[in-house]
Amino acid sequence: MAAQRDEGDEVVTGTPTAPGADRADGAPGADTAEHVEEPTALTRERARAIPEAAVARLAVYLRVLSGLAEQGVNTISSEELANAAGVNSAKLRKDLSYIGSYGTRGVGYEVEVLVGQIERILGLTRKHxxxxxxxxxxxxxxxxxxxxxxxxxxxxxxxxxxxxxxxxxxxxxxxxxxxxxxxxxxxxxxxxxxxxxxxxxxxxxxxxxxxxxxxxxxxxxxxxxxxxxxxxxxxxxxAVEMQILSFHVARRADEATESGGGPDLSDVDGVVIRR
Amino acid sequence: MAAQRDEGDEVVTGTPTAPGADRADGAPGADTAEHVEEPTALTRERARAIPEAAVARLAVYLRVLSGLAEQGVNTISSEELANAAGVNSAKLRKDLSYIGSYGTRGVGYEVEVLVGQIERILGLTRKHxxxxxxxxxxxxxxxxxxxxxxxxxxxxxxxxxxxxxxxxxxxxxxxxxxxxxxxxxxxxxxxxxxxxxxxxxxxxxxxxxxxxxxxxxxxxxxxxxxxxxxxxxxxxxxAVEMQILSFHVARRADEATESGGGPDLSDVDGVVIRR
DNA sequence: CGATGTGAACTCATTCACAGCT
DNA sequence: AGCTGTGAATGAGTTCACATCG
CATH class of the missing domain: 3.40.50.720 (NAD(P)-binding Rossmann-like Domain)
Incomplete structure (x- = not known):
């Protein structure tokens, strides 16, 4: 059964600060790959509309669930699954909600069902x-x-x-x-x-x-x-991954160096604080 | 037991080059009730506050810049650099602004300078x-x-x-x-x-x-x-990377099915097929 | 002029919090 | 009573657009 959700997100902004119109989008910028979707509203019909970030996590949930299935676990709560996947339960539930409602209130999710549904959404029922x-x-x-x-x-x-x-x-x-x-x-x-x-x-x-x-x-x-x-x-x-780690090592070092040492504003590594 | 963090973290607040009296009191806008900030553990302080996403891109810029330096390029505009790095120029400029102001208006950036600054920020001046x-x-x-x-x-x-x-x-x-x-x-x-x-x-x-x-x-x-x-x-x-790609293959297939060879659809939603 | 640097607007993502089902 | 599913609130990240200055 295909996703029967509606297209979801509308312009939820209830804030009256919303500007006038200005729909003159279509900027032909140098945009590179990455996203393909057509920006201008009108989502394709029952849009698949699953945030990219959620897709990545679904793959993680799938792995965790497969492991659980092998261990003979039949049912699991969002709390437990979230824990095993390293996210919080609200995020997990929201992510799962993008693919449909396959949980049972008061109980949790059936592992098998979830595995099947996530596989379907990720297109894993077909070989690539x-x-x-x-x-x-x-x-x-x-x-x-x-x-x-x-x-x-x-x-x-x-x-x-x-x-x-x-x-x-x-x-x-x-x-x-x-x-x-x-x-x-x-x-x-x-x-x-x-x-x-x-x-x-x-x-x-x-x-x-x-x-x-x-x-x-x-x-x-x-x-x-x-x-x-x-x-x-x-x-x-x-290289990028290593450098990101490097950045954190460096920041950690900075913090250590200056912690305890009064509120001195001296720039640690040369960032001049202009004013 | 915190699970691993994935992305995003860090509090932003206050660009290094903020003019005049930034750093006013606390949070901007009307804060709701007593919602006492819950800073990430002991971090905070005069955070260097570079968004995680920007850090990842800085590493990319660095690589592109290093290549340019080797080719003997001395100066480059945000537009060109952005292009080579696969992002748009606004994002690139914003990213660079997190580390300081090293460009020259009307001209662009000096490759050498940028390389040095990014290396400094990423902590690459030290071996890991x-x-x-x-x-x-x-x-x-x-x-x-x-x-x-x-x-x-x-x-x-x-x-x-x-x-x-x-x-x-x-x-x-x-x-x-x-x-x-x-x-x-x-x-x-x-x-x-x-x-x-x-x-x-x-x-x-x-x-x-x-x-x-x-x-x-x-x-x-x-x-x-x-x-x-x-x-x-x-x-x-x-596995996750492959599955994300799989998801896109699947979505593509779905779209194709419904646009071209789709059997008669007396559907209501106008099938918006761009190009 | 021309390109940077940046507040402000906007869009996407995460979290809150609770109604609603089992 | 417990746990899902989801609007609404919050926050992060991106883009706009323009004042600014070399």
Missing amino acids: SVCVVGIGNLGHALANYGGFPGRGFPVTALFDVDPDLIGVPVGGIPVDHIDDISRVVAEREVSIGVIATPPKAAQEVCDRLVAAGVQCILNFAPVVLQVPDYVEVRKVDL | SVCVVGIGNLGHALANYGGFPGRGFPVTALFDVDPDLIGVPVGGIPVDHIDDISRVVAEREVSIGVIATPPKAAQEVCDRLVAAGVQCILNFAPVVLQVPDYVEVRKVDL
């Missing part, structure tokens, strides 16, 4: 063939994950340019030359492309993937990919 | 020793990155439980047994721990890292780690 481009260290690791994280994402093709690798099976799949990408992607109906090449090659590989018809890309290369609007790109950026 | 736990496929790949993404993050220790691995050098560093983690982490002043173990071992490894004094963790294992408040956890979750 994946290809990995760039069979270096990381590519190897990814290919060897075999069936990729969880089932449902079979890796069916590997590409590289290194002649020594072509034909060599990695994780059971022989490596093809990148020049054959179009043919192979079509033949094996690849729907998701993973880029694990050195940064310099990433954009070109990306272009080839797109040309081959791939519309979803997971990018491990430390580059900002330019893609057409209709292509969805997610990136996993080690 | 990294350890990797779990030397399987992924751990190998990570260890072999050598100096980790970009310089500044030297991998100085590797851990595993497999007797066959202990002592074997990977990427130049011999693998230690996890039981020695406390000693080794202390000796090598590891400040960031990377978890690349199978899911089942992740929480325990995490606990050991924390016990050993590591306060920043990058987790590749598909589990929600439970850590004390003062520990910062970032996660890289392949």
Whole structure:
């Protein structure tokens, strides 16, 4: 049964401070990939309208729930599930409400039901063939994950340019030359492309993937990919993650340094406080 | 037991360059009843207050800028830089404004200056020793990155439980047994721990890292780690990424179904098909 | 002029708090 | 009595638009 919710969010702003009209939107800005949705109101019919942030969490809930199912747990409350997923229960309930009402008041949720519903929403009832481009260290690791994280994402093709690798099976799949990408992607109906090449090659590989018809890309290369609007790109950026952690280490250090030391306003690291 | 934080945190308030008397009293606008702020633990103070989202982007800008510097570019406008980083210029300028005013009106930014300032803010002027736990496929790949993404993050220790691995050098560093983690982490002043173990071992490894004094963790294992408040956890979750992409594939498919080959729909909602 | 820097408006996301069902 | 589901309130993050200054 499809989601029967209404399109939800209207202009909830009850604040009278709302400005006049000004609907002159359509700014042709340099907007990059990321979001595809058409900004101007009029949501498509019974819009799927699940906030991106919620989608990410649904995937987490799904994993937790699968674990519970294996342990034979049948029912769980929002409180417990939220806890296991590392979020608070209000958020969890709101997230689940986006996909429908599958809980029982006074009781909780049936694990099986939730698993099924989340899988449906995430499109996991269908298999998504994946290809990995760039069979270096990381590519190897990814290919060897075999069936990729969880089932449902079979890796069916590997590409590289290194002649020594072509034909060599990695994780059971022989490596093809990148020049054959179009043919192979079509033949094996690849729907998701993973880029694990050195940064310099990433954009070109990306272009080839797109040309081959791939519309979803997971990018491990430390580059900002330019893609057409209709292509969805997610990136996993080690350097950025490390640097964010670094930022926190630094901030922690700052705090430690100045704590206890009176209200001195001296800029710790050079940020001049102008006035 | 606080679960790991995901995103957002930190109180904003007061830009470093705020003019005149900012920092007035408390919260702006009419506060409702006695709602005594509940600051994140002991943080606060003269918070550097850079939104988490901005921090992540600063890291991206930094990479783009470094590339430009190498190419000999001296100056760049917000428009150009934004473009290269895949964001719009307003966002970029706002992000940069969090770290100070280093641009020249009518001209743009000096690449070198920006690189320096971002590095300072991200705490990259200091080296952060990294350890990797779990030397399987992924751990190998990570260890072999050598100096980790970009310089500044030297991998100085590797851990595993497999007797066959202990002592074997990977990427130049011999693998230690996890039981020695406390000693080794202390000796090598590891400040960031990377978890690349199978899911089942992740929480325990995490606990050991924390016990050993590591306060920043990058987790590749598909589990929600439970850590004390003062520990910062970032996660890289392949399964979640794939599932988010899957969701988009599914949504795309839905849209396609209903727009083109959709069997006669005497539907009420005008199917708004743009372009 | 032209591009930065930034209050203010707006949009998206999270949390509160409670009505409503079991 | 207990727990879900959800409007409404709050807060975070993004975009607008323009004063400002090199």
